[in-house]
Amino acid sequence: MTSPLRHISAGSATAATDVWIGPGLLDTAASRLFSSSGRFLLVTSAGPLAAVERVRRALAGRLLVDLEIDDREESKTLGTVSEIANAALSAGVRRDDALVAVGGGVVSDVAGFAAAILLRGIPWNAVPTTTGSMADAAIGGKTGVDHREGKNLLGAFHPPRVVLADPAALDGLPEREFRAGLVEALKAAWIADSGLSGRVEETLSSVLARDEGPLLDLLAGAAAVKADIVSEDPRESDRRRLLNFGHTLGHAFEASGGYRHLRHGEAVAWGIRAALDLSVRRTGLSAEAGGRVADLLSRLGPFPAPETAPARLEPFLSRDKKATARGIAGVLLEDIGRARVEEAIPLQEWLDAAARISLP
Amino acid sequence: MTSPLRHISAGSATAATDVWIGPGLLDTAASRLFSSSGRFLLVTSAGPLAAVERVRRALAGRLLVDLEIDDREESKTLGTVSEIANAALSAGVRRDDALVAVGGGVVSDVAGFAAAILLRGIPWNAVPTTTGSMADAAIGGKTGVDHREGKNLLGAFHPPRVVLADPAALDGLPEREFRAGLVEALKAAWIADSGLSGRVEETLSSVLARDEGPLLDLLAGAAAVKADIVSEDPRESDRRRLLNFGHTLGHAFEASGGYRHLRHGEAVAWGIRAALDLSVRRTGLSAEAGGRVADLLSRLGPFPAPETAPARLEPFLSRDKKATARGIAGVLLEDIGRARVEEAIPLQEWLDAAARISLP
Numbered sequence: 236m237t238s239p240l241r242h243i244s245a246g247s248a249t250a251a252t253d254v255w256i257g258p259g260l261l262d263t264a265a266s267r268l269f270s271s272s273g274r275f276l277l278v279t280s281a282g283p284l285a286a287v288e289r290v291r292r293a294l295a296g297r298l299l300v301d302l303e304i305d306d307r308e309e310s311k312t313l314g315t316v317s318e319i320a321n322a323a324l325s326a327g328v329r330r331d332d333a334l335v336a337v338g339g340g341v342v343s344d345v346a347g348f349a350a351a352i353l354l355r356g357i358p359w360n361a362v363p364t365t366t367g368s369m370a371d372a373a374i375g376g377k378t379g380v381d382h383r384e385g386k387n388l389l390g391a392f393h394p395p396r397v398v399l400a401d402p403a404a405l406d407g408l409p410e411r412e413f414r415a416g417l418v419e420a421l422k423a424a425w426i427a428d429s430g431l432s433g434r435v436e437e438t439l440s441s442v443l444a445r446d447e448g449p450l451l452d453l454l455a456g457a458a459a460v461k462a463d464i465v466s467e468d469p470r471e472s473d474r475r476r477l478l479n480f481g482h483t484l485g486h487a488f489e490a491s492g493g494y495r496h497l498r499h500g501e502a503v504a505w506g507i508r509a510a511l512d513l514s515v516r517r518t519g520l521s522a523e524a525g526g527r528v529a530d531l532l533s534r535l536g537p538f539p540a541p542e543t544a545p546a547r548l549e550p551f552l553s554r555d556k557k558a559t560a561r562g563i564a565g566v567l568l569e570d571i572g573r574a575r576v577e578e579a580i581p582l583q584e585w586l587d588a589a590a591r592i593s594l595p
Numbered sequence: 596m597t598s599p600l601r602h603i604s605a606g607s608a609t610a611a612t613d614v615w616i617g618p619g620l621l622d623t624a625a626s627r628l629f630s631s632s633g634r635f636l637l638v639t640s641a642g643p644l645a646a647v648e649r650v651r652r653a654l655a656g657r658l659l660v661d662l663e664i665d666d667r668e669e670s671k672t673l674g675t676v677s678e679i680a681n682a683a684l685s686a687g688v689r690r691d692d693a694l695v696a697v698g699g700g701v702v703s704d705v706a707g708f709a710a711a712i713l714l715r716g717i718p719w720n721a722v723p724t725t726t727g728s729m730a731d732a733a734i735g736g737k738t739g740v741d742h743r744e745g746k747n748l749l750g751a752f753h754p755p756r757v758v759l760a761d762p763a764a765l766d767g768l769p770e771r772e773f774r775a776g777l778v779e780a781l782k783a784a785w786i787a788d789s790g791l792s793g794r795v796e797e798t799l800s801s802v803l804a805r806d807e808g809p810l811l812d813l814l815a816g817a818a819a820v821k822a823d824i825v826s827e828d829p830r831e832s833d834r835r836r837l838l839n840f841g842h843t844l845g846h847a848f849e850a851s852g853g854y855r856h857l858r859h860g861e862a863v864a865w866g867i868r869a870a871l872d873l874s875v876r877r878t879g880l881s882a883e884a885g886g887r888v889a890d891l892l893s894r895l896g897p898f899p900a901p902e903t904a905p906a907r908l909e910p911f912l913s914r915d916k917k918a919t920a921r922g923i924a925g926v927l928l929e930d931i932g933r934a935r936v937e938e939a940i941p942l943q944e945w946l947d948a949a950a951r952i953s954l955p
Contacts, residue, residue, distance in 0.1 A: 384684040
């Protein structure tokens, strides 16, 4: 079965992203990646990733810079951005050159941020190599780095011009990363596309077996949701907040484990579990719908259990960017495919919901 | 004589700057500076600058951060941006807080860039304390830092919400900086406001004596030109390039002196002298008009003489961002108040023009 190439547009007229999804994109990257000058600055995950080698070969003779960076969360720093900037400026980068980031979310976040500040902004392209970055991280323009005070605290909105999501780029992706990234893809379905969620209920075992058709259906569906939402609200003043479904407690679970215990997608999965519980109580989400979402999450797992002790979670919830004196904003489901922001959910409700997910 | 407060709007609906020019602004800063939360992050030149103390007092009780930074060009680095970011994040900055930069161009460039990347962008305000930053640097949204490969190579377009230009902020500004900054103010007149240039021919001795009326007329006139141009072309794709009048050779003069021999404005003054010569040859600028501009420049000086040896200038001209195989773009005057971009002036013409300004 050959999968057709899908095209999704995100953004506005002045900051548009062309997302291409399908097989064969790695080897034909030169014909789709954007660069006015025809010259590229390649920034990739270090290590022998097949996707990196194929993009490098596709761009042979056009590389002004070919730089590998450490793609662990610990390297998502201003220092790594500076390393990319040094390489680019030493090589004589011009405003009509473009950067290409090949890797997971860390690589696209850091390299996209470097593109945002080089010469006050040069264009960039993303070639994601994880399910999470294909469905989520590479689209929408949020770039940035961590700070000792927290994650993603320094950055810029700077959307890539082109995203190439080729399933072959997932070859060699460890099972755990593959599954964790799918949580973000399903999240998109749950907040905005009930049809996609329904299809995945049928096809999840094929998706997990990495069958190209159903996998691309999920990744393209998630990318379409994300593209639609960020096009409407690029700076997260309104509807884009829905993408934070599962992220309020998710971030607290991630942080309380020192970012080592749980992958980001795994923490979000637990955050969604708790948000389902809050949704049934607050928005009238039916127990049946909540159960279907929870069931899909279980089939993606099992995931390591999060820390749910109130004393450990509370500091992280209280310093949430969305916290006010009245409570902490959260995204709740009204039904599968329909979500809303609840502005001030009391801290205690969050802690109670977290405690309940640890029950058998 | 009391000078009325002048108000100039720059930018677009989504990125607007309110520029206020006149006396009394320092002490009433709290009522005009923008902050949604009412909290401010104050970033200032180190040292006993009266303007800093007055703004600090005006904002007493509302300061989340009060940070002095070294304002020499050597400190215009990513490291200083990082220092501001550390202070802001440690203090718990939120997206509804705003930064205030009090100082010259280095402070506003660095602090504005920090504001651009903190939490992916927080609002900022500028309180310029030099003639150059009142007329030019604080308006238009170019922020950034230097790199060992060149000046302003890392940065962002992030316009301040409010600029307060109070002549009292110039108290204590050394004569050399005062005069060098006026070159940028007159540059604005020459490219777009012949009336302003004509008035300054009459009033220059009063301007140099720092008489409030004529000085504010020049600074407000220059700010109005800059605001008008950047509103039309915020990203320097077209008309904004006119603001680079005098800057092609100016940058080369600055760089060949290692940024120590000449102030930026002084280097631009010599660059304008050379551009006048090219203009007479290429655009039909009358010798009379060119002479009037040159005469005003002489009265602002004398300035230290630049390095004009071709072998010293050529490397800097060749690596100009505006260089192509056919030549280097430059801004030429057609008449006082009217300029145009010449796309490809051969390197040799630039070198010849530079050589001629060294003749008596």
